Amino acid sequence: MATVLLQEASVERHIAMFTFPFASHPSTLLALTRRLAAAAVGSPPSSTVFSFFSTERSNSALFRADSSLASLNIRPFNVHDGLPEGYVPRSDPKRMWLQAEPMHLFIRAAPANLRRAAAEAEDAVGCRISCVVSDAFLWVAGSLAEERGVPWVAVRTGGPRSLVAHFQIQMIPSTIRHLATIGSEDPEVPDFIPGFSSTECRDLPDGNGSILHSMARNLHRATAIVVNSFEEADPVITQQLHSKFQNYLSVGPFGLLPQATSSPNKYFSHDPNGCIPWLECHEPNSVVYISFGTIVKPKTSELMALMESLTETGHPFLWSFCGDLVEELSIISGGNLAVMEKALVRGKMVRWAPQLAVLRHPSVGVFVTHCGWNSLLESIAGGVPMIGRPFFADQPLNQTTMEDEWKIGLGVEGGVFTKQGTVRALEMVLSREEGKKMRLRVGALNDALVKSMEPDGSSSQNFNKLMMEIFNSKKL
Structure with missing residues (x-):
C-alpha cells in the first residue's frame, strides 16, 4: 500500500x-x-x-x-x-x-x-x-x-x-x-x-x-x-x-493532451539517448523508425533480414528496442560484426526513444511497427505511413485497419520479414508514388485527429x- x-x-x-x-x-x-x-x-x-x-x-x-x-x-x-x-x-x-x-x-x-x-x-x-x-x-x-x-x-x-x-x-x-x-x-x-x-x-x-x-x-x-x-x-x-x-x-x-497536438516537443522533451538531435541531421521523410514495443520481437532470422534490407537500401534508421545493446547487436548480426558495422554507419539503436516526438519529426519517413493500437495512433499523430509486422491479440486486426481501411501503410510480405520483401516494402513507402499517397492519407487522418481534440x-x-x-x- x-x-x-x-x-x-x-x-x-x-x-x-x-x-x-x-x-x-x-x-x-x-x-x-x-x-x-x-x-x-x-x-x-x-x-x-x-x-x-x-x-x-x-x-x-x-x-x-x-x-x-x-x-x-x-x-x-x-x-x-x-x-x-x-x-x-x-x-x-x-x-x-x-x-x-x-x-x-x-x-x-x-x-x-x-x-x-x-x-x-x-x-x-x-x-x-x-x-x-x-x-x-x-x-x-x-x-x-x-x-x-x-x-x-x-x-x-x-x-x-x-x-x-x-x-x-x-x-x-x-x-x-x-x-x-x-x-x-x-x-x-x-x-x-x-x-x-x-x-x-x-x-x-x-x-x-x-x-x-x-x-x-x-x-x-x-x-x-x-x-x-x-x-x-x-x-x-x-x-x-x-x-x-x-x-x-x-x-x-x-x-x-490537446495542447500537445500542435507543439509536441514541449510536452515530450525527455530524450536520454539523443534521438531528436540525431534526427535533426537527416533529410525530411528519409529515416526508418523501428519499434516492436516491449513484449515481443521478431525471430532472429527476421531481425537479420530486416537489418540486411536496411543495409541494402541505405536508408538511415532509428531502432528502439528493449534489451541489452551488445546482446541485441550480436543476435541481429548473427555474430558478423562487419555486417553490423556497415549498417550502423547510417543507423542508431537505442533502448528507448520518445516515440511520439520521434514520429512527429519531419525526417521520419516510415514506421516499422508491431501494429499495437497506441503505435498506430502515434503514427497518425506524426503523419507517418507504416510497415506492419503484427504478432498477436488485436495487432493483426489493427494492421488490416491500417492497410485495407485507412490505406496508410502495408504489411510485410507473408507476415514475416525477409530481406527482399522488406526491401520492396521500404521502397514502396519511401520512394514510390503509392508511398506518397499513403502519406497524404495519413496526413488527412492527422488533420481529423487534431480537429477532434480542439x-x-x-x-x-x-x-x-x-x-x-x-x-x-x-x-x-
Missing part, C-alpha cells in the same frame, strides 16, 4: 482507477488518468484524488518514471498479482507472448484483491471511493462499484474495431473459423458484421477467450464505455458502438462528458 497523507476535509471526490496489469494496459490507463487529473486541477487543489491500482511491479515502473504524478493527486496502490508463492511460469513457446496463465490467475483472485486494495486506499485517502474507472478487461471492478453504489466507467485501451470484434466473434460460424485455424484459404468475415468486409477471420483477435467473452458479457453494466480513439477514425464502427451502448465515448488518443472537436466534447460522469460523483 502507498503511504498517502492528505487532509480529509479537502477531499471531495475519490476516483479509483483499476488497471489490467499486462502489456501496455497500465501505461495507457495512466495516460487517461493524467488527463483527468489535469482537468481536475481547476477545482480546489486537493478536492479530487485519483487512486491508481495495479500490481507492485507495474506501479513501481510507472511511478518511478514520472515524478509529476503526485502533484496531480494521483496515488499508487498495489493489487496482489494473484500468483501463488514460488510461482514459475510454464514454458509454452507458442503462447508465451500471451502470458495467459498469469492473466487468468490475476483475474481469478481479483475480486478479493481489488476489495482489499480499495479499502486500503479509502483508509489512506480518508474518503470513500466515489467512482470506479477500470480497464474493460477487468470487468470484476464493475461488481465492486455496484457494492459501493457508485458509477463504473469501463475503458477500452485498444481500438473500437477490436471491441466490435469481441462482441461479434461468436456470430461467426465455427466451421469458418476452423478453416482459418488450419491454414485453408482464409474466408472473409461474413457481411452481417458491418465494417468488416475486408477482414479475414485469421485477423480477428484471438487468445484469452474467457477474458474477452466475460468482458463482452459485462460491459452493458457500465455507466459509460470509453475508447482510446477518435470518432472520425472509423465512423462506421463508431456508429455501431453508439447503437449498442447508450453512453459510448471516444476520447482518444489518451496520450495526447475545444469543439468530438474527442474534447466526449472528454467533457466523461468528466461530468466522473466528477459529479461526490464522496459518500
